[in-house]
Amino acid sequence: MRAKNLAINQNGFAFDPDTGESFTVNETGKFVIEALSKGMDEKDIAEALVKEYDVQEDEALNDILDFKERLGLYGLLS
Amino acid sequence: MIVAVSGINDTDNPGPGIGVARSLKESDASIKTVGLSYDVQDPGNYMDFVIDKSYLLTYPSRGWEPIYSRLLYIKGTYGLDAVIPTLDAELPQYIKYQDELAAAGIKTFLPNSKQFELRSKENLKEVSETIGIVYPRTKKVYNIDQLTEAVKEIGTPCIVKGNYYKAYKAGSVPEAVYYFTEISNEWGFPILVQEIVKGEEMNVIGAGDGEGGVLGLVAIKKMTTTSLGKIWNGVTIKHERLLSVAESFVKSYKWRGPFELECIVDGDNIIMIEINPRFPAWVYFATGAGINLPKRLLDTMFGKECDRDGEYEAGVMMVRYTYEIVTNIHRLSTLATKGESDG
Structure with a gap:
């Protein structure tokens, strides 16, 4: 998964060292990418988000799925 | 050590010479650089913090003899140990006469004529296959009928390009005909019609030792280019x-000497666009990233063991910028009348 190689700094600037592409993600986006890189599934990530942020689990899960779809569009899940 | 470089036209369409000279100076402050210029107004003629002395040369289209005589004159009057030519138009002559230069005590490190021909677009398909990448579907044409047929077969938009120089994107047959005429008038035949491939353009700068060894790659x-397609x-x-x-x-x-590979990359699929048998204008970028190819080339030229470490960091960024030198017109007049700077 390409997202695993992204170098993300504390401001959410993500750089892909393979292709030179760069992206900006917010704090939760960074959280999700890092969790996906560790091999966590969507449900585990949603549970982790609930613990960290003021959000319901089903809402967090939907947002994660939506975010994953976007990562896929950028080819970062291949 | 005195090293001459050409391509000191450090303009909005820069030659590689200043990047080469800067790389050499930064590696060893005792190296003296000579700028070989074709125009008194080349910025490099006034960049005395990179070029120690410049000389005007006649255009390569006038043949080898005037260039060779000029180099001998430089060697005799100022001193000259090596030349690093960087411009496409002069390379064939330097390659052809590299032994003559060596006999005169002026070293080069260039590909041979056979290697030089590999970068001809006619040969790129075979090169691509040999190194395991793809070459875009391409048709060779010599007249308008063949061009029209090729454009219809490949589809629009497509690329219309010369065998060595110039490439344009054509959105229709009339546009393709326009570019066909423009390129063939300047550079002759064949003209190539090529499919447009999707992906990101990525480039590699490198140099080979002539025995299969790599001196370094970056x-x-x-990220951004000028309207002429030059990196900014x-x-x-x-x-x-x-x-x-x-x-x-x-x-x-x-491969012997410097090169640049221009490719389109789509995932793991790599498509060949061009091979340049010289340093690109962004050569100093690689130096800044820790791989000083001009210095490695110079060391190899003189039979010295050079650093071949290939390690560099991803995420090193280059930002080009503009700058002005304010000087006395006396410098231009000296160059125009004497053919060389005061130095």
Whole structure:
């Protein structure tokens, strides 16, 4: 998964060292990418988000799925 | 050590000479650089912090003899140990007469004529296959009928390009005819019609030792380019497959000297666009990233063991900028009348 190689700094600037592409993600986006890189599934990530942020689990899960779809569009899940 | 470089036209369409000279000076402050210029107004003639002395040369189209005489004059009056030519138009002559230069005590490190021909677009398909990448569907044409047929077969938009120089994107047959005429008038035949491929443009700078060994490689992605397609901002990348393709190119052909590979990359699919048998204008970018190829080339030229470390960081960024030198017109008049700077 390409997202695993992204170098993300504390401001959410993500750089892909393979292709030179760069992206900006917010704090939760960074959280999700890092969790996906560790091999966590969507449900585990949603549970982790609930613990960290003021959000319901089903809402967090939907947002994660939506975010994953976007990562896929950028080819970062291949 | 006195080293001459050409391509000191550090303009909005820069030659590689200033990047080469700057790399050499930064590696060893005792190296003196000579600028070989074709125009009194080349900025490099006034950049005395990079070029120690410049000389005007006649255009390569006037033949080898005036260039050779000029180099001998420089050697006799100022001193000259090596030349690093960087412009496409002069390379064939330097390659052809590299032994003559060596006999005169002026070293070069260039590909041989056979290697030089590999970068001809007619040969790129075979080169691409040898190093395991793809070459876009291409048709060779010599007249308008063949061009029309090729454009219809490949579809629009397509690229209309010369065998060595110039490439344009054509959106229709009339547009293709326009570019066909423009390129063939300037550069002759054949003209190539090529499909447009999707992906990101990525480039690799490198140099080979002539025995299959790599002196160093750096891959980059252009982040922004000028209207002429020249890099303005860029970033180093570590696309392992692209770097291994460049290494395979050096090994397969025992490439001697500098080169630039221009490719389109779509995932792991790499498509060849061009091979330049010289340093690109962004050569100093690689130096800044830790791989000083002009210095490695110079060391190899003189039979010295050079640093071949290939390690550099991805994410090193280059930002080009503009700058002004304010000087006395006396410098221009000296160059115009004497053919050389005060130095």
